[in-house]
Amino acid sequence: MNLENLLAIHKLQSFEASAAGVQRLLAAASRNLADAGIEALSSENRFDAAYKAIMQCAMIGLWANGYRTSTSQPGHHQTALQVLPKTLGLERDAVIVLDALRKQRNLNDYEGDPVSDSAVTECCRQAALLLEHTQTWLRRNRPELLASKAQP
Numbered sequence: 230m231n232l233e234n235l236l237a238i239h240k241l242q243s244f245e246a247s248a249a250g251v252q253r254l255l256a257a258a259s260r261n262l263a264d265a266g267i268e269a270l271s272s273e274n275r276f277d278a279a280y281k282a283i284m285q286c287a288m289i290g291l292w293a294n295g296y297r298t299s300t301s302q303p304g305h306h307q308t309a310l311q312v313l314p315k316t317l318g319l320e321r322d323a324v325i326v327l328d329a330l331r332k333q334r335n336l337n338d339y340e341g342d343p344v345s346d347s348a349v350t351e352c353c354r355q356a357a358l359l360l361e362h363t364q365t366w367l368r369r370n371r372p373e374l375l376a377s378k379a380q381p
Contacts, residue, residue, distance in 0.1 A: 232296055232315055240308050242299050246292035251367070251374040254292075258285035258360050265353045273337055276344040279352040280334045283327060284309060286356075286363040290316030293371045306331055317366045319359070326355055 235241040258281075264270070265279035287309035291297050294316045298305035310327050313319040330352050336342040367375055 232294065232312060235308065235312070236296065239299050240302055240305075241291070241296040243295060244292055244297035245295065246289075246374060248374045248376050251289055251292060254285050254289050255360075255364065258282040258289075258356075258363075261285065262353070262356050262360060265349070265356065272344045272346060272349050275349045276334065276337065276352050279349070279356040280330060282356040283330065283352070283359055286359045287313060287316075289363055289367070293317075293367065293374060317363060319362060323355075323358070326351075327359070330355060 232241060236243065261278045261282040265275045265282065267275065270278075284306060288297065290313060291309060296316075298309050302308075307328070310324060310331060313324050313327070314321055330348070333342075333344065333348055333352075337344050364375075
């Protein structure tokens, strides 16, 4: 399914990103990734911080392509991750891993399942890879969103 079809069924909404907004979200993703590395935090909180960085990158991908998720629709995290090949050119194999992390997050958030150290490590690794990929994609495809004199 393409982005226009997701817009038609209200999974996505049209959105015009600003450079300032993208830069704020990139900075937030960087902060969340740094927080995920604080070993004094619980595994659950470290995982949540890394997962949040992943979602922020996914949102940037949508924003940079003129969309945002419709948060009133169920499954907006899944939608944001599944369109990463279309928004940021991410490989399908990477999306499968990110979706598994989404499922782990849901199990923890909604059922209280513990988060293993290996899941935290993988979530942090994937968040770092996606943040770098997002920055590279923006530099190549939407450099105006990284302009230093961004307006809010």
